[in-house]
Amino acid sequence: MSSDWPLWExxxxxxxxxxxxxxxxxxxxxxxxxxRHARDTYTRRMEGVSLWVVRSAxxxxxxxxDDAAMFDPAADxxxxxxxxxxxxxxxxxx
Amino acid sequence: xxxxxxxxxxxxxxxxxxxxxxAFEARVAADExxxxxxxxxxxxxxxxxxxxxxxxxxxxxxxxxxxxWITRAPSLRxxxxxxxxxxxEAGHGLYLYxxxxxxxxxxxxxxxxxxxxxxxxxxxxxxxxxxxxDIGAIGWLVDGAAIMNQVPxxxxxxxxxxxxxxxxxxxxxxxxxxxxxxxxxxAAGTADQKRMAQDALNRWWWPSLMMFGPPxxxxxxxxxxxRWRIKRETNDELRQKFVDIxxxxxxxLGLTVPDPALGWNEARGHYDFGExxxxxxxxxxxxxxxxxxxxxxxRREAWEQGAWVREAAAAHAEKHSRKQEAA
Ligand SMILES: [Fe+2]
Ligand SMILES: [Fe+2]
Numbered sequence: 001m002s003s004d005w006p007l008w009e010x011x012x013x014x015x016x017x018x019x020x021x022x023x024x025x026x027x028x029x030x031x032x033x034x035x036r037h038a039r040d041t042y043t044r045r046m047e048g049v050s051l052w053v054v055r056s057a058x059x060x061x062x063x064x065x066d067d068a069a070m071f072d073p074a075a076d077x078x079x080x081x082x083x084x085x086x087x088x089x090x091x092x093x094x
Numbered sequence: 095x096x097x098x099x100x101x102x103x104x105x106x107x108x109x110x111x112x113x114x115x116x117a118f119e120a121r122v123a124a125d126e127x128x129x130x131x132x133x134x135x136x137x138x139x140x141x142x143x144x145x146x147x148x149x150x151x152x153x154x155x156x157x158x159x160x161x162x163w164i165t166r167a168p169s170l171r172x173x174x175x176x177x178x179x180x181x182x183e184a185g186h187g188l189y190l191y192x193x194x195x196x197x198x199x200x201x202x203x204x205x206x207x208x209x210x211x212x213x214x215x216x217x218x219x220x221x222x223x224x225x226x227x228d229i230g231a232i233g234w235l236v237d238g239a240a241i242m243n244q245v246p247x248x249x250x251x252x253x254x255x256x257x258x259x260x261x262x263x264x265x266x267x268x269x270x271x272x273x274x275x276x277x278x279x280x281a282a283g284t285a286d287q288k289r290m291a292q293d294a295l296n297r298w299w300w301p302s303l304m305m306f307g308p309p310x311x312x313x314x315x316x317x318x319x320x321r322w323r324i325k326r327e328t329n330d331e332l333r334q335k336f337v338d339i340x341x342x343x344x345x346x347l348g349l350t351v352p353d354p355a356l357g358w359n360e361a362r363g364h365y366d367f368g369e370x371x372x373x374x375x376x377x378x379x380x381x382x383x384x385x386x387x388x389x390x391x392x393r394r395e396a397w398e399q400g401a402w403v404r405e406a407a408a409a410h411a412e413k414h415s416r417k418q419e420a421a
């Protein structure tokens with residue numbers, strides 16, 4: 001069993017208007033130190049304006065071996081895309 | 095290069111599920127990225143764990159030869175730059191440890207392997223930094239060789255490693271340029287300074303060429319690593335590229351590359367260069383480098399002397415979480 005501090009996933013908002021994006025992870029005993037480590041490790045060059053840290057253990061991920069069951073049902077639903085519909089050229093603004 | 099890849103065998107065990115293996119090989123051949131939870135052959139996991147952790151160890155140990163000069167940098171400007179560079183190398187080590195951990199080995203295990211002497215790191219960091227010109231030569235040559243090696247790794251097949259390399263490469267180019275700038279200042283300085291610059295080049299040239307690892311014919315796992323897209327170019331290809339771009343840079347400094355066999359080969363379109371002393375390389379790999387012992391001692395001391403900080407932070411977190419539960 002490892003005595004490492006818990007792992008935290010780090011997310012950065014590069015600038016206002018953008019979503020936070022995953023950049024990596026840090027070990028830290030608590031959220032406050034996780035934020036500080038994330039700052040030192042991932043934002044030494046003005047990479048962002050906001051940081052999130054989330055305990056890695058709290059993330060629930062889909063299983064890659066279930067990819068087909070998870071994502072294939074969307075593959076045959078082309079009618080969800082606007083290009084599925086044929087509209088005459090002379091009909092405008094649609 | 096930041097890895098020594100000297101393990102005996104990276105053979106795929108015959109117990110692997112052949113269908114899964116075939117699907118994996120096809121994905122890699124199609125330049126898809128492999129992610130942590132994806133199925134992968136054990137040999138792929140082992141090879142990558144070794145390569146990424148060695149790379150991480152190299153970044154961490156690599157702070158020592160330069161850290162040694164921070165207090166002696168000749169100006170405040172140089173000191174701030176060197177401090178920032180060494181801090182970047184710590185960051186590189188951390189990105190890489192995180193990437194290696196996604197393969198299932200804990201940080202603690204990796205650090206123990208380094209401190210016990212079981213894990214390898216780049217041979218280059220077992221050479222001493224004797225003068226300020228060495229800091230110039232390291233940035234120029236050692237970081238230069240590192241860049242040469244790391245650029246293709248941005249497209250390595252394991253996603254977390256590739257992403258770590260993208261961050262690292264963004265940060266590396268300043269490392270090389272600040273080193274070359276030091277060399278320019280020294281080479282254009284007094285006769286003594288120029289002598290120091292030439293002496294640093296003399297001592298760091300061959301160890302820098304060794305950073306690319308053993309010649310291809312003695313690198314039995316290269317073929318496998320290339321097929322799995324872990325490696326994108328062979329040791330000898332990268333070494334040649336490095337020589338080709340670095341020789342003119344030495345010329346621009348007015349310094350001489352310490353290799354009498356060095357010469358432009360018109361037919362090949364490359365520089366020919368002399369035989370590398372592989373005996374020296376293997377002896378440094380075995381831990382016989384000039385300052386190998388000091389390096390490991392410094393690492394272990396730093397780890398032990400930092401123990402109280404780690405313990406205090408853990409105790410604080412513990413106390414805080416108990417308080418929150420009580421509230
Ligand atoms: Fe680095
Ligand atoms: Fe560097």
